Amino acid sequence: MDALFVLLGLILLIAGGDFLLKGSVDLSLRLSIPKIVVGMTVVSFATSAPELIVSLQSALQGFPDLALGNVVGSNLANLGLVLGLTLLIGALDIRRSFYFVDWPVMMLASLLSYVFILSDRMLGRTEGIIMVVALFIFLIYLLRYQKPAITEVPQEGVNILPLYKTVFFLLVGGVALWGGSEILISGAVGLATRLHISERIIGISLVSVGTSIPELSASVMAMIRQEKAISVGNLIGSNIFNLLAVLGITAIIHPIHVIDEHLVTVDLLWMLGISFLVLPLVFFPKGQRLNWKDGLILLAVYATFIFTTFS
Structure with missing residues (x-):
């Protein structure tokens, strides 16, 4: 029954994320927002919504390791699993903003989260406020300074919804996310108890992969449609949102106290490692491009992480 709850919760989260994504992207088209900005903001926020709802509900219900493990695991899955699989479909040309804005901000957000949690094994309201303020500063910079520099592809053949x-997609998506998170947490905690494994392991593997499916769907579809700007921006943006928005908002509403030390001594270090790994993969051997070989490396790193987590 717990496994069924997990499955049902994931289905609702995926459906809710998809509805929210459709509604959000359509809204952005109405506002004539450039595609790369859509990827770094609107799509990233919509695809991070499952992580936010699950982490917030987990913290409020007294499962902090599930809340933190979900975010850390999702960031690992975004770069190791999602980006890895996306690169198997096709190569990605890297924009200049990756080196000077996207990757540095992701690394700074990762380091900031690690330092805050390392100091006292918790993420409190003050740290949460700092993280959310940092996110707003990043978004203001992105919208103000990067938007004029973007050469936009004409939106030919794009049908804007009534x-x-x-509104229907946005509302139904939000309700499905809330209901799915309640069912998923109930099933995940029950499954962890039944199998005698920690909430951390369930959160960092099963739940995080489930909440990363919207990122996988958005990235794969972007590659198929040749919308590569959205694909790159979505993954980098989602990791930034997961750390600064999901953890930040959750900590403000309910401080996160780490119970399982492995989250700090192992999992967060894996997250920092794979986040850093993306940079040398972009530079070598030719630079400014990621291909299927890089995808295989990322998938191998993620598979190793999952194997060591359960061993």
Whole structure:
């Protein structure tokens, strides 16, 4: 029954994330926002919504390791699993902003989260406020300084939905995310108890992979449609949102106290490692490009992480 709850919760989260994604992207098209900005903001926020709802509900219900493990595991899955699989479909050309904005901000957010949690094994309201403020500063910079520098591809053949459909997608998506998170947490905690494994392991593997499916779907579809700007921006942006928005907002509402030390001594270090790994993969051997070989490396790193987690 617990496994069924997990499955049902994931289905609702995926459906809710997809509805929210459709509504959000349509809204951004109405506002004529450039595609790369859509990827770094609108799509990233929509695809991070499952992580936010699950982590917030987990913390409020007294399962802090599930809340933190979900975010750390999702960031690992975004770069190791999602980016790895995406690169098997096709190569990605890396924009200049990756070196000077996207990757540095992701690394700074990762280091900031690690330092905050390392100091006292908790993420409190003050740290949460700092993280959310940092996110707003990043978004203001992105929208103000990067938007004029982008050469936009004409939006030919794009059909904007009627307004009532946009509102419907946003509302149904939000309700599905909330209901899915309640069912998923109930099933995940029950499954962890039944199998005698920690909430951390369930959160960092099963739950995090489930909540990363919207990122996988968005990235794969972006590659198929040749919307590579959205694909790169979505993954980097989602990791930034997961750390600064999901952990930040959760900590403000309910401080996160780490119970399982492995989250600090092992999992967060894996997250920092794979986040850093993306940079040398971009530079070598030719630079400014990621291909299927890089995808295999990322998948191998992620598989190793999962194997060591359960061993």
